Amino acid sequence: MTENPLDLPPECWELIFNSLNDQSHFESLSLVSHRFLSITNYLRNSLKLTDPSTPFLPHLFNRFQNLKKIDLSEFQGDPNSILYLISRSGLDLESLNISNLKSFPFMGLKELGTKMKNLKELNCSKKFSFRDSDLIAVAETCEFLEVLDISYPENDSSFLPQGFQNIQSFSFYITDSGIEALSMKLKRLKRINLSGNFFITDKSLMFLSSNLVLLREILIRDCDFITQSGISFAMRNSPNLVSISVNGIGIPTIDSCFKESFAYARGLCEIDLSNSFISDELLRLLGEACLPLKKLVLSHCYNFTLAGISFLLCKYQSLEHLNLEAANFLEDESMIDLSKFLTSLNFIDLGFCAKLTNSTFFTILRECPLLSEIKMETTNLGLDDFTTPLVINPQVKSLHLARNGNLSDESLKKLAILCPNLEVIDLSHCLGITEEGIGEILKSCCEIKCLEIKRCRAVFDLGIDLELPKLEVLQASGSALNDHALKMIANTCSRILHLDLDNCLNVTTSGVKEVVEHCRTLREINLRWCDEVNVDIVAWMVFSRPSLRKIIPPCGFAPTESQKNFFLRHGCLVCKG
Structure with a gap:
């Protein structure tokens, strides 16, 4: 048998x-x-909901009884009603995303908080107006939270207080009072993102670090009234702190208290000081602090030099993540020297370093054997060549090389040979490449899952007529892809999930039909500004391809509420074109 x-x-x-x-x-x-x-x-274990057809949702929750994460960031209906349904579903949620909503679902969250005692992560970032009363409601209803994101609220700024002295009495924003109340309630909090809350001050950091013993990660980017004093206090008084992310500090200089505070934060593994005034002296003090540093982000920082960063990297040769974006003093020769300290890296970002060429790319491929992701956007990649033997690096999975105007098909052929296990490559705005170079990448790197060729106006197709069973995401907005390319995609990309054709002017209704008919796993397609695609195709797409979950139609298609709901009942969100 x-x-x-x-x-x-x-x-x-x-x-x-x-x-x-x-x-x-x-x-x-x-x-x-x-x-x-x-x-x-x-x-x-995770589910993203967009459909407001709440009567059908209990069946969905009954089907997926082990859901731990629910994302409502694109939910189209009443958030309170869906939170009521979730609270009565019997699920044991650990993570909830209610970002991007227009209003704070106070009643629904209160109901859910009484039922979901294991809810550890809550994302309330972006869009809805968020104020102290909302923050206190979160603290009172979700008392076991460990991760909280309240970053970048889009509050109504039409009524601004007259002067900083009135901020505490202004009720439309999160203030230090709200943070203090939160710190007294959420005793298990380990990570908090306060970025973009413009009216909190150093007092908030003092409340958090004094009252939350378990606090490990603080993100306070774009908080105008946070100063070096507050950051210093947090690093000195948070015994479990492992990660801090700030930006725009140190103008005009960095004070001694801030410099010395690194010596107190003995557990710091991740430091992000983006867009800050960084002196070589600070880098030396940081190097001498002997931290267990694994991640360092100095994106768009200024004033430091090669000497300062060399000293720091020499001290932290176990660093795994390094971001030196826009460090304009870096040259190919200096990267040859620095690469000797980077043997443990799995991520590096050298974007906007205009003096770096092919030589740097090939150097880090050779000297950093553990590299998984490389970012070299807006450099001079494509210029120069490397005379010493090239080394294949099978660990590299992701390359972000957008806006390299000198990058050519010949350069792509070398990249394809040296990085055979690539899964993600971004070549957007690389005007010197054609379908010949794209074909070389796809032929040599058979693991490619995501290809970005946005605004590559010399790329008319994929340059290859072989089966691409791993390709799932194709971002091609503004490229020269045409119907021949779409037919090629339909015949070779059997597992394509996301297809972005925004502003592809050579694409017509015929080509889109080829893709929809043959790509059985297609979930999202963007046809905005595809002027040669007839808007009448939308309904046909929804009914012809059941796997579709989101369609951005050609401009001019404006579905009525009745039509949108009808499409949603078939499982597809159709946006306004």
Whole structure:
């Protein structure tokens, strides 16, 4: 009797399915058999909701009973109603994203907080007006939170207080009073993102570091009234602090108290000082602090020199993540010297370093064997050449090389050979490349999952007619892709999930139909500014490709509420063109 290959133990199938990077693949697997449907239902732990058809949602929650994360950031209906449904679903949520909403769902969150005692992570960032009363409501209803994001609220700024002295009495923003109340309630908080809350001051950092013993990560970017004094206090009085992210400090100089505070933060692993005035003296003090530093971000910092960063990197040769974006003093010769200290790196960002060329790229490929991701956007990549032997680096999975005007097809051929296991490559705005170079990348790097060729106006197709079973995301907005390219995609990209054709003027209705008919896993497609695509195609797309979850139609298509709801009932969100 022949064994059925599907008769593996459930544990084996769970391991196989969990090896997939994206749970969206569960949808097609669930169609194979009832057994696969049961396994994928059990394994799904996250869900993003956009459909306001709340009567159907209880069935969804009953189907996926092990959900731990729910994302409502693109939810189209009443957030209070959906939170009521979640609270009564019997789920045991650990993470909830209610960012981007127009108003704070106070009643729904209160109801959910009484039921979900294991809710550890809450994202309330962006869009809705957020004030002290909302913050206090969060603290009172979700008392077991460990991670809280209240960054960048879009408050109504039409009524600004007259002078800083009136801020505490102004009720439309988060203030130090709200942060103090939060710090007295959320005793388990480990990570907080306060970025973009313009009216909090150093007092907020003092409340947090004095009252929250478990606090490990603080993000306070774009907080105008936070000073070096407050940051110093936090580093000196937060014994478990491992990560701090600030920006715009040190103008005109960095005071001694701030410099000395690094010696107190003995557990700091991650430091982000983006857009700051950084002296070599500070870098030397940081190097001498002997921290367990793994991540350093000095993006768009200024005033420091090669000598300062060399000293620091020499001290931290176990660094794994380095961002030196816009360090304009860097040259190919200096990167040859610095690379000797970077053997442990798995990420490097050298974007906007205009003096760096091919030589730097090939140097870090050779000297940094653990590199997984390289960013060299807006450099002089494509110029110069490297005379010493080139080394293949199989660890590199992601290359971000956008806006390199000198990058050529010949350069791409070398990249393809040296980085054979690439999964993500961004070549947007590289005007010197054509489909020949793209074809070389796709032919040599058979693991490519995401290809970005936005605004590559010399790229008319993918330059290859071979099967691309791994390609899932194609960002091609503003490129010269045409119907021939779409036919090629339809025939070779069997697993494409996301296709962005925004402003692809050579694309027509015929080409789009080819893709929709043949790409059975397609979930999102963007056709904005595709003037040759007929708007009448939208309804046909929704009914012809059941896998579609989001369509951005050509300009001129403005679905009525009735039409939008009709499409949503078929599982697809159709936006306004």
